[in-house]
Structures are given as structure tokens and as C-alpha cells.
Amino acid sequence: MGGKTTKTLGILGGMGPMATVYYMELVVKMTEASKDNEHIPMLVCNKTTVPDRTSFLLGESKESPLPQILDGMKILIDGGCEVIAIPCVTAHYFFEEISKASSVPVISMVQETARFLKSRNITKAGLMATAGTAACGFLQQELLTYGIETVIPSSYGQSKLMKIIYEQVKADIAVDISMFQDVAKELKGLGAEINLLGCTELSLVKKDYPIGEGFLDMMELLAAKAIESCGASVKA
Numbered sequence: 128m129g130g131k132t133t134k135t136l137g138i139l140g141g142m143g144p145m146a147t148v149y150y151m152e153l154v155v156k157m158t159e160a161s162k163d164n165e166h167i168p169m170l171v172c173n174k175t176t177v178p179d180r181t182s183f184l185l186g187e188s189k190e191s192p193l194p195q196i197l198d199g200m201k202i203l204i205d206g207g208c209e210v211i212a213i214p215c216v217t218a219h220y221f222f223e224e225i226s227k228a229s230s231v232p233v234i235s236m237v238q239e240t241a242r243f244l245k246s247r248n249i250t251k252a253g254l255m256a257t258a259g260t261a262a263c264g265f266l267q268q269e270l271l272t273y274g275i276e277t278v279i280p281s282s283y284g285q286s287k288l289m290k291i292i293y294e295q296v297k298a299d300i301a302v303d304i305s306m307f308q309d310v311a312k313e314l315k316g317l318g319a320e321i322n323l324l325g326c327t328e329l330s331l332v333k334k335d336y337p338i339g340e341g342f343l344d345m346m347e348l349l350a351a352k353a354i355e356s357c358g359a360s361v362k363a
Contacts, residue, residue: 137208253314
């Protein structure tokens with residue numbers, strides 16, 4: 128890759144904080160670069176004040192995350208960001224409003240996932256995500272427009288994922304990997320050709336534990352698209 132990249136990436140993070148840190152790491156590690164100024168300039172808004180997305184989407188809280196998300200977007204745009212990535216899948220429920228309010232391109236992690244699966248001729252994917260993402264169906268609907276069916280865990284399986292996401296990863300407690308694998312096996316049993324890590328906390332599980340094959344990390348797709356959108360090259 129030649130010279131200095133010209134576009135600054137804005138990262139709207141804090142949902143959750145460790146996932147934000149890992150996303151930055153992915154962008155750096157996945158960029159084809161041999162020196163500092165060949166990497167992508169980044170500004171991060173670690174907006175931990177955004178209300179819990181799942182609680183709102185499930186009707187357990189009336190406090191919408193959208194105003195705080197839009198406030199974070201303004202901070203990034205005012206700071207000179209030219210492309211924005213949001214490493215939180217559940218926040219993509221608000222993607223249409225976010226995109227309309229933004230004067231710069233916002234990458235859709237959901238759309239990038241659908242396109243990737245379509246390019247690999249996947250017709251059925253298992254969704255490992257928050258209960259908010261699973262219940263609202265925005266990710267499933269996007270995949271369906273590409274001819275891809277989504278299968279979701281049973282209520283018992285979903286409760287295991289929520290425990291992993293909220294009580295283990297977000298709380299910085301060791302993950303019970305057997306629970307993770309139980310849900311993955313359930314989805315495979317329902318015909319999933321691949322399981323989506325559809326929550327950025329689950330990307331951290333993949334980072335820290337040997338989960339094996341058969342998973343697609345949506346955060347890696349977001350990193351790759353951000354690198355390309357900012358004018359750099361993804362490392363082969």
C-alpha cells in the first residue's frame with residue numbers, strides 16, 4: 128500500500144467498552160501497513176452513557192438509546208471523521224435514523240454480513256446475539272432480502288447467550304464456554320450452515336477462547352469494510 132490514507136475513521140463505541148477496544152485492535156491488525164502513517168487515523172467516542180439497547184427494544188426500559196447515539200455521532204463528525212463504524216450490532220436497530228442524521232457515510236455491519244454470506248452461497252445462518260437483536264428481527268430481515276434464512280436459539284439457548292454477554296463478558300468474568308458451544312450446537316441442529324457472532328461481546332469470546340470453526344465474526348467484517356472505506360487495504 129502506498130502513502131498516507133486520507134480518510135479518518137470515527138468509531139462510536141462504549142457499547143460495550145471492551146468490544147470497542149478490540150474493534151480498534153482489529154482495524155490496526157487487519158490493515159496492510161508497514162509504518163505508522165500507512166494506518167488509518169481514528170477518533171473514538173467511547174459513549175458508555177448510551178442506555179442499554181436490549182432493555183429498550185424488549186420494552187424493559189423507556190429510555191431510548193437513540194439520542195445518546197446521535198450525540199456521539201455529532202462528536203465524531205465535528206471532530207473531522209469521514210467514515211463512521213458502530214461496533215454494536217444491537218445499535219443497528221436504529222441504523223436508518225442514524226444514517227439519515229449523519230453527513231458522512233455510516234457502515235452497516237448488518238448489510239456487510241448479508242453481502243458476505245451471499246458471496247459464500249450461504250442460505251441459512253444461525254444467530255448468536257442479544258435478545259434485543261433476536262426479537263426485533265432487523266438482522267433477520269436484512270439477510271432475508273439476500274435470500275438467507277436465519278435460525279435463532281430457543282428461549283433457553285437465548286438465556287445462555289444473555290448470561291454470557293451480560294454476566295460474563297461485560298462483567299469481565301471468565302466465560303462458560305460450554306454454554307456458548309451448547310447454543311452453537313443447537314443452531315447447527317436447526318440447519319445453520321454457519322453461526323453469526325451477532326454481538327460484539329461474542330467477538331471477544333472468539334478472541335479469548337478456542338471456539339473452533341463454523342463461526343462468522345460480524346465485527347471482523349465491520350473492520351474490513353472500514354479499512355477499505357478509508358482508502359487502505361485489508362491485509363491478505
